[in-house]
Amino acid sequence: MDFSLDHFRLFGLPRAFAVDAQALEAAYRALQSQYHPDRAASLGDADKRLALQAATRINEAFQTLKSPLARGRYLLQLAGVDTQEETNTAMPVDFLMAQMEWREAIGEAKQAGDADALDKLAAGLRRERRALEDELGMLLDQRQAHAEAATAVRKLKFMAKLDQEIGDAIDALIE
Numbered sequence: 001m002d003f004s005l006d007h008f009r010l011f012g013l014p015r016a017f018a019v020d021a022q023a024l025e026a027a028y029r030a031l032q033s034q035y036h037p038d039r040a041a042s043l044g045d046a047d048k049r050l051a052l053q054a055a056t057r058i059n060e061a062f063q064t065l066k067s068p069l070a071r072g073r074y075l076l077q078l079a080g081v082d083t084q085e086e087t088n089t090a091m092p093v094d095f096l097m098a099q100m101e102w103r104e105a106i107g108e109a110k111q112a113g114d115a116d117a118l119d120k121l122a123a124g125l126r127r128e129r130r131a132l133e134d135e136l137g138m139l140l141d142q143r144q145a146h147a148e149a150a151t152a153v154r155k156l157k158f159m160a161k162l163d164q165e166i167g168d169a170i171d172a173l174i175e
Helices: 021-035 045-066 068-078 093-112 115-142 146-174
Strands: none
Touching (some): 021 045, 045 068, 093 115, 093 146
């Protein structure tokens, strides 16, 4: 296995945000069957370690390309753009206001123990995430607008946290 390949080349896919999910899955399965550590069980320690490293690399690459947020972040990294997710919290005012409204609605539904309201919030958030993922794809694949794409990645990270918060609230109601 050539460890110098980027994730897209590893799977034989074009370097783009728009990924053919079936082709990704098929390439992943083919590589996993080729490099699965069980296939190296009869080999020496060095080859076993190499097989384990290859399997780990394949899994990491697959998880990165499968996730729109991670894929966007990775494409920006390949382009030499730091998304500054940990240091840049500057966001458009309308986005921040929407985040506050989401958090209030989640808090109210959580406090009321209203699982239906949390489900509706989760569905609404999924729609907004898909729209933002579409925008990120357009920014990366069509416009190569890296600064705007980095902002979209940071927004998606905010939304992923909201999604986790909703999931945790639903889990707490079920327990």
